[in-house]
Amino acid sequence: MGAAVSFAEPIQVPADALAGLSATLAGDLADCNRTIVEQMQSPVALIPRLAAHIVAAGGKRIRPLLTLASARMCGYPDAADRSGDRHVRLAACVEFIHTATLLHDDVVDESALRRGLASANAVFGNQASVLVGDFLFARAFQMMVADGSLRVLAILSEAAATIAEGEVLQLATQSDLATPESRYLEVIDGKTAALFAAACRIGPVLAARPEAEEEALTLFGRNLGMAFQLADDALDYSADQAALGKTVGDDFREGKVTLPVLFAFAAGDAADRGFWRRVIEERTQCEDDLAHALALLERHGAIAATIGRAAEFARAAQDALAVLPPSPWRASLAAVAEFAVNRRS
């Protein structure tokens, strides 16, 4: 099956934010996409077929772009070694780890649509999704081993463990309307922000930049990840379905506690709380419930409040960049933080 063909389709880069990043980054991203296609090959045909379904489906590629941009900003590859491609290969590793978590998350949340396509899970079944996720995860580690940096291996293996912890924590809290905001933020710090942070940290590590820059970019990535996930949570209740390529209310139907729901629950009266308990905790839902949920979220400003939290994290991300010398790269990363909050899908 044409993995390469699927890949020839245009990649949805977050164009608003990264347009400034020049032909260099576009070239790196094209190289990264080629690496992804090469590395997901296997004599077992179902692997590239299923992997193509999700890896090649496009997606925002925001995590590998962060690795590529942070490396370039830090001066990797340097003038003496223009052919250096470690950032490209490691950006592909980051995307593989992300894709593995998506495949495993499909088992988790039974989401019917992802990125506008039927989820791999729905098309190929739980079993294949889990196993192909395992393959991509293992392949990412093989590629890191080939790269040879124990620092990078440490960063990404720690991120992988933290992601799993965040996802398990989410399972434990997922239908609990008594979840404090702080606990919810802990969940997304693990399941989303850890990989954003790791993706950004690889750049200064490759360029052997001082510890302070490594810490600054890690902090940038972590806050950006928080902003990105909170915006996602808001978008799930507000996005234009066609633009997002998925149905509004996925989280709702899965009974997922996200920040908008926690806000609306906290601000609601007894009747509201009874509603949320029924639809989220008991997952007893009927046809008009989503519309009612959207009305409650609107009435209590829960979406705006969530976007407000996202904007705070985005500002913290931008602040973290202050340690780094001004450059067009730095400005573009700052713009990515802007984009994370203001995107419409």
Place this chain on the structure above:
Amino acid sequence: MGAAVSFAEPIQVPADALAGLSATLAGDLADCNRTIVEQMQSPVALIPRLAAHIVAAGGKRIRPLLTLASARMCGYPDAADRSGDRHVRLAACVEFIHTATLLHDDVVDESALRRGLASANAVFGNQASVLVGDFLFARAFQMMVADGSLRVLAILSEAAATIAEGEVLQLATQSDLATPESRYLEVIDGKTAALFAAACRIGPVLAARPEAEEEALTLFGRNLGMAFQLADDALDYSADQAALGKTVGDDFREGKVTLPVLFAFAAGDAADRGFWRRVIEERTQCEDDLAHALALLERHGAIAATIGRAAEFARAAQDALAVLPPSPWRASLAAVAEFAVNRRS
């Protein structure tokens, strides 16, 4: 929850085979079990709880024992460094990778019982099983990174990718009675033998032994893994249920094509083939079908033939050891190959 308590229960070492391996190995295994308990800790309480359910449930610990024994045989730790514990920590990594695949395999095969306990999947759900498997896999890589050997990382990341390929290949063939024996052997070479081979290879790598010894132990492990899996396939249709701690016929109920079934299908008449197609390919089974299947397997000597294949691989495993100097360790590894085929559970 008392992970440590569960762990205080006796570990089922394959005593027949490894009794000769002395107090040294018993001590190493106790250290390995302690390492496992330490390393599966997480602030997210469900992780050690679920991990304990499967890791601490005992099991044969055959893979970590192979790492421990191959290291000792090769002279690690050496006389100058009696405190060396890399073999212990890496044996724990091997067990974590194995446990992760078991957890993910529970999603795959929906097996209701494993090791005499309700499967983690049945108790905690698919989602938690997948995510805790991911955590153990990531934690294994963190431990390998802390160990610092890129050689070991390469061996185990390759094994992990190969296991996933084997499992996906099994999905593709699992209800297909036209699967050639060679294809079936390819499946178990990936899903089982690859990790046995990697477990054995770590010993000579730690001891920096010559390439020939590394290859010999890898070949030993690979053939042992084949023997072990084929014996497992036979046991699924013949083991004493109480001894094995699982029900006879699990593979049958899941419609899994294993070698005994392939042999019986090939030897059967048209009526037999119709029966196998119905129960395995269509998975339409009624109450007396397992008894009929057992009778057909018996009539065509399919179990004995499978054990015969297992014995061939066990002999190949023993032959591979010839390169190594004779020692009590070598004799004990040879005995493990014997045990793999002759065990009753």
